[in-house]
Amino acid sequence: MLTTVQQDHLTxxxxxxxxxxxQQWFEKFSLQYLAQGGWSESQLYRLNLALAEGFTNAVRHAHRALPPETNIEIELSLWVDRLEIRIWDYGKPFNPDQIPEPKPGTLQDHGYGWFLIRRVADHVVYERDSDNRNCLLIVKYRLEGQH
Structure with missing residues:
Protein backbone atom coordinates (compact mmCIF):
# COMPACT_ATOMS: atom_id res chain seq x y z
CA MET A 1 0.00 0.00 0.00
CA LEU A 2 1.31 3.44 -0.94
CA THR A 3 1.72 5.97 1.82
CA THR A 4 1.91 9.71 1.50
CA VAL A 5 5.38 11.18 1.25
CA GLN A 6 4.38 14.63 2.53
CA GLN A 7 1.20 16.27 3.71
CA ASP A 8 0.21 19.77 4.74
CA HIS A 9 -3.01 21.41 5.87
CA LEU A 10 -4.24 25.00 5.86
CA THR A 11 -7.42 26.47 7.33
CA GLN A 23 -1.13 30.41 -3.15
CA GLN A 24 2.04 31.30 -1.22
CA TRP A 25 1.42 28.30 1.06
CA PHE A 26 1.19 26.07 -2.03
CA GLU A 27 4.35 27.62 -3.50
CA LYS A 28 6.26 26.94 -0.27
CA PHE A 29 5.08 23.30 -0.33
CA SER A 30 6.07 23.09 -3.99
CA LEU A 31 9.56 24.41 -3.37
CA GLN A 32 10.09 22.08 -0.41
CA TYR A 33 8.77 18.86 -1.93
CA LEU A 34 7.58 19.00 -5.53
CA ALA A 35 10.38 20.84 -7.30
CA GLN A 36 12.89 18.14 -6.33
CA GLY A 37 10.47 15.32 -7.14
CA GLY A 38 10.36 15.65 -10.91
CA TRP A 39 7.44 18.07 -11.16
CA SER A 40 7.84 20.64 -13.91
CA GLU A 41 7.39 24.37 -13.36
CA SER A 42 4.49 24.22 -15.78
CA GLN A 43 2.74 21.51 -13.73
CA LEU A 44 3.26 23.46 -10.49
CA TYR A 45 1.92 26.65 -12.05
CA ARG A 46 -1.20 24.87 -13.33
CA LEU A 47 -1.77 23.16 -9.97
CA ASN A 48 -1.49 26.49 -8.15
CA LEU A 49 -3.99 27.92 -10.62
CA ALA A 50 -6.39 25.02 -9.99
CA LEU A 51 -6.04 25.54 -6.23
CA ALA A 52 -6.76 29.26 -6.66
CA GLU A 53 -9.88 28.47 -8.72
CA GLY A 54 -11.10 25.92 -6.18
CA PHE A 55 -10.59 28.35 -3.30
CA THR A 56 -12.25 31.20 -5.20
CA ASN A 57 -15.24 29.00 -6.07
CA ALA A 58 -15.63 28.00 -2.41
CA VAL A 59 -15.63 31.65 -1.31
CA ARG A 60 -17.77 33.09 -4.13
CA HIS A 61 -20.27 30.31 -4.62
CA ALA A 62 -20.33 27.73 -1.82
CA HIS A 63 -19.98 30.28 0.98
CA ARG A 64 -21.86 33.13 -0.71
CA ALA A 65 -24.67 33.02 1.89
CA LEU A 66 -22.39 32.12 4.83
CA PRO A 67 -20.48 34.46 7.16
CA PRO A 68 -16.89 35.30 6.12
CA GLU A 69 -15.67 33.62 9.32
CA THR A 70 -16.68 30.26 7.81
CA ASN A 71 -13.58 28.12 7.41
CA ILE A 72 -12.26 26.63 4.21
CA GLU A 73 -9.87 23.75 4.79
CA ILE A 74 -7.22 22.78 2.28
CA GLU A 75 -5.04 19.70 2.33
CA LEU A 76 -2.10 18.77 0.12
CA SER A 77 -1.10 15.10 -0.03
CA LEU A 78 1.98 14.21 -2.00
CA TRP A 79 2.22 10.56 -2.95
CA VAL A 80 5.03 8.86 -4.85
CA ASP A 81 3.13 9.20 -8.13
CA ARG A 82 0.67 12.07 -7.61
CA LEU A 83 -0.43 15.17 -5.76
CA GLU A 84 -3.90 15.41 -4.26
CA ILE A 85 -5.45 18.75 -3.35
CA ARG A 86 -8.58 18.68 -1.20
CA ILE A 87 -10.67 21.78 -0.53
CA TRP A 88 -13.54 21.49 1.96
CA ASP A 89 -16.41 23.97 2.12
CA TYR A 90 -19.71 24.22 3.99
CA GLY A 91 -21.94 25.31 1.11
CA LYS A 92 -24.97 23.60 -0.32
CA PRO A 93 -24.00 20.61 -2.45
CA PHE A 94 -24.32 20.86 -6.22
CA ASN A 95 -23.30 18.86 -9.27
CA PRO A 96 -20.49 20.59 -11.19
CA ASP A 97 -21.11 18.29 -14.16
CA GLN A 98 -24.27 20.34 -14.78
CA ILE A 99 -22.21 23.47 -15.48
CA PRO A 100 -21.88 23.73 -19.25
CA GLU A 101 -18.38 24.11 -20.62
CA PRO A 102 -17.80 27.49 -22.24
CA LYS A 103 -18.03 27.27 -26.01
CA PRO A 104 -15.04 28.73 -27.88
CA GLY A 105 -15.66 32.30 -28.93
CA THR A 106 -18.59 32.85 -26.56
CA LEU A 107 -18.86 34.71 -23.29
CA GLN A 108 -20.60 33.45 -20.19
CA ASP A 109 -20.52 34.77 -16.66
CA HIS A 110 -19.57 31.54 -14.85
CA GLY A 111 -18.20 28.05 -15.32
CA TYR A 112 -14.67 28.93 -16.38
CA GLY A 113 -13.18 27.83 -13.05
CA TRP A 114 -14.58 24.30 -13.32
CA PHE A 115 -13.53 24.13 -16.95
CA LEU A 116 -9.99 25.14 -15.98
CA ILE A 117 -9.77 22.74 -13.02
CA ARG A 118 -10.92 19.82 -15.18
CA ARG A 119 -8.37 20.69 -17.87
CA VAL A 120 -5.46 20.99 -15.43
CA ALA A 121 -6.18 17.90 -13.33
CA ASP A 122 -6.08 14.24 -14.21
CA HIS A 123 -9.01 13.49 -11.90
CA VAL A 124 -11.56 15.81 -10.24
CA VAL A 125 -14.28 14.83 -7.76
CA TYR A 126 -16.69 17.12 -5.92
CA GLU A 127 -18.83 15.35 -3.37
CA ARG A 128 -20.59 15.74 -0.04
CA ASP A 129 -18.84 14.19 2.95
CA SER A 130 -20.62 12.52 5.85
CA ASP A 131 -19.82 15.58 8.03
CA ASN A 132 -21.98 17.84 5.79
CA ARG A 133 -19.02 19.43 4.06
CA ASN A 134 -18.25 19.38 0.37
CA CYS A 135 -14.85 18.19 -0.76
CA LEU A 136 -13.25 19.16 -4.04
CA LEU A 137 -10.54 16.62 -4.84
CA ILE A 138 -8.02 17.58 -7.52
CA VAL A 139 -5.55 14.85 -8.51
CA LYS A 140 -2.53 15.37 -10.72
CA TYR A 141 -0.12 12.57 -11.57
CA ARG A 142 3.59 13.43 -11.56
CA LEU A 143 4.19 11.99 -15.00
CA GLU A 144 1.78 13.15 -17.68
CA GLY A 145 -0.71 10.47 -18.74
CA GLN A 146 0.10 8.18 -15.78
CA HIS A 147 -3.46 7.47 -14.66
Missing amino acids: VKSDLKLQNQV
Whole structure:
Protein backbone atom coordinates (compact mmCIF):
# COMPACT_ATOMS: atom_id res chain seq x y z
CA MET A 1 0.00 0.00 0.00
CA LEU A 2 1.31 3.44 -0.94
CA THR A 3 1.72 5.97 1.82
CA THR A 4 1.91 9.71 1.50
CA VAL A 5 5.38 11.18 1.25
CA GLN A 6 4.38 14.63 2.53
CA GLN A 7 1.20 16.27 3.71
CA ASP A 8 0.21 19.77 4.74
CA HIS A 9 -3.01 21.41 5.87
CA LEU A 10 -4.24 25.00 5.86
CA THR A 11 -7.42 26.47 7.33
CA VAL A 12 -8.46 29.96 6.23
CA LYS A 13 -11.54 32.12 6.55
CA SER A 14 -13.87 32.51 3.60
CA ASP A 15 -12.31 35.71 2.26
CA LEU A 16 -10.93 36.33 -1.24
CA LYS A 17 -8.23 38.57 0.30
CA LEU A 18 -6.64 35.35 1.61
CA GLN A 19 -6.09 33.90 -1.87
CA ASN A 20 -2.48 35.17 -1.93
CA GLN A 21 -1.84 33.42 1.40
CA VAL A 22 -3.27 30.18 -0.02
CA GLN A 23 -1.13 30.41 -3.15
CA GLN A 24 2.04 31.30 -1.22
CA TRP A 25 1.42 28.30 1.06
CA PHE A 26 1.19 26.07 -2.03
CA GLU A 27 4.35 27.62 -3.50
CA LYS A 28 6.26 26.94 -0.27
CA PHE A 29 5.08 23.30 -0.33
CA SER A 30 6.07 23.09 -3.99
CA LEU A 31 9.56 24.41 -3.37
CA GLN A 32 10.09 22.08 -0.41
CA TYR A 33 8.77 18.86 -1.93
CA LEU A 34 7.58 19.00 -5.53
CA ALA A 35 10.38 20.84 -7.30
CA GLN A 36 12.89 18.14 -6.33
CA GLY A 37 10.47 15.32 -7.14
CA GLY A 38 10.36 15.65 -10.91
CA TRP A 39 7.44 18.07 -11.16
CA SER A 40 7.84 20.64 -13.91
CA GLU A 41 7.39 24.37 -13.36
CA SER A 42 4.49 24.22 -15.78
CA GLN A 43 2.74 21.51 -13.73
CA LEU A 44 3.26 23.46 -10.49
CA TYR A 45 1.92 26.65 -12.05
CA ARG A 46 -1.20 24.87 -13.33
CA LEU A 47 -1.77 23.16 -9.97
CA ASN A 48 -1.49 26.49 -8.15
CA LEU A 49 -3.99 27.92 -10.62
CA ALA A 50 -6.39 25.02 -9.99
CA LEU A 51 -6.04 25.54 -6.23
CA ALA A 52 -6.76 29.26 -6.66
CA GLU A 53 -9.88 28.47 -8.72
CA GLY A 54 -11.10 25.92 -6.18
CA PHE A 55 -10.59 28.35 -3.30
CA THR A 56 -12.25 31.20 -5.20
CA ASN A 57 -15.24 29.00 -6.07
CA ALA A 58 -15.63 28.00 -2.41
CA VAL A 59 -15.63 31.65 -1.31
CA ARG A 60 -17.77 33.09 -4.13
CA HIS A 61 -20.27 30.31 -4.62
CA ALA A 62 -20.33 27.73 -1.82
CA HIS A 63 -19.98 30.28 0.98
CA ARG A 64 -21.86 33.13 -0.71
CA ALA A 65 -24.67 33.02 1.89
CA LEU A 66 -22.39 32.12 4.83
CA PRO A 67 -20.48 34.46 7.16
CA PRO A 68 -16.89 35.30 6.12
CA GLU A 69 -15.67 33.62 9.32
CA THR A 70 -16.68 30.26 7.81
CA ASN A 71 -13.58 28.12 7.41
CA ILE A 72 -12.26 26.63 4.21
CA GLU A 73 -9.87 23.75 4.79
CA ILE A 74 -7.22 22.78 2.28
CA GLU A 75 -5.04 19.70 2.33
CA LEU A 76 -2.10 18.77 0.12
CA SER A 77 -1.10 15.10 -0.03
CA LEU A 78 1.98 14.21 -2.00
CA TRP A 79 2.22 10.56 -2.95
CA VAL A 80 5.03 8.86 -4.85
CA ASP A 81 3.13 9.20 -8.13
CA ARG A 82 0.67 12.07 -7.61
CA LEU A 83 -0.43 15.17 -5.76
CA GLU A 84 -3.90 15.41 -4.26
CA ILE A 85 -5.45 18.75 -3.35
CA ARG A 86 -8.58 18.68 -1.20
CA ILE A 87 -10.67 21.78 -0.53
CA TRP A 88 -13.54 21.49 1.96
CA ASP A 89 -16.41 23.97 2.12
CA TYR A 90 -19.71 24.22 3.99
CA GLY A 91 -21.94 25.31 1.11
CA LYS A 92 -24.97 23.60 -0.32
CA PRO A 93 -24.00 20.61 -2.45
CA PHE A 94 -24.32 20.86 -6.22
CA ASN A 95 -23.30 18.86 -9.27
CA PRO A 96 -20.49 20.59 -11.19
CA ASP A 97 -21.11 18.29 -14.16
CA GLN A 98 -24.27 20.34 -14.78
CA ILE A 99 -22.21 23.47 -15.48
CA PRO A 100 -21.88 23.73 -19.25
CA GLU A 101 -18.38 24.11 -20.62
CA PRO A 102 -17.80 27.49 -22.24
CA LYS A 103 -18.03 27.27 -26.01
CA PRO A 104 -15.04 28.73 -27.88
CA GLY A 105 -15.66 32.30 -28.93
CA THR A 106 -18.59 32.85 -26.56
CA LEU A 107 -18.86 34.71 -23.29
CA GLN A 108 -20.60 33.45 -20.19
CA ASP A 109 -20.52 34.77 -16.66
CA HIS A 110 -19.57 31.54 -14.85
CA GLY A 111 -18.20 28.05 -15.32
CA TYR A 112 -14.67 28.93 -16.38
CA GLY A 113 -13.18 27.83 -13.05
CA TRP A 114 -14.58 24.30 -13.32
CA PHE A 115 -13.53 24.13 -16.95
CA LEU A 116 -9.99 25.14 -15.98
CA ILE A 117 -9.77 22.74 -13.02
CA ARG A 118 -10.92 19.82 -15.18
CA ARG A 119 -8.37 20.69 -17.87
CA VAL A 120 -5.46 20.99 -15.43
CA ALA A 121 -6.18 17.90 -13.33
CA ASP A 122 -6.08 14.24 -14.21
CA HIS A 123 -9.01 13.49 -11.90
CA VAL A 124 -11.56 15.81 -10.24
CA VAL A 125 -14.28 14.83 -7.76
CA TYR A 126 -16.69 17.12 -5.92
CA GLU A 127 -18.83 15.35 -3.37
CA ARG A 128 -20.59 15.74 -0.04
CA ASP A 129 -18.84 14.19 2.95
CA SER A 130 -20.62 12.52 5.85
CA ASP A 131 -19.82 15.58 8.03
CA ASN A 132 -21.98 17.84 5.79
CA ARG A 133 -19.02 19.43 4.06
CA ASN A 134 -18.25 19.38 0.37
CA CYS A 135 -14.85 18.19 -0.76
CA LEU A 136 -13.25 19.16 -4.04
CA LEU A 137 -10.54 16.62 -4.84
CA ILE A 138 -8.02 17.58 -7.52
CA VAL A 139 -5.55 14.85 -8.51
CA LYS A 140 -2.53 15.37 -10.72
CA TYR A 141 -0.12 12.57 -11.57
CA ARG A 142 3.59 13.43 -11.56
CA LEU A 143 4.19 11.99 -15.00
CA GLU A 144 1.78 13.15 -17.68
CA GLY A 145 -0.71 10.47 -18.74
CA GLN A 146 0.10 8.18 -15.78
CA HIS A 147 -3.46 7.47 -14.66
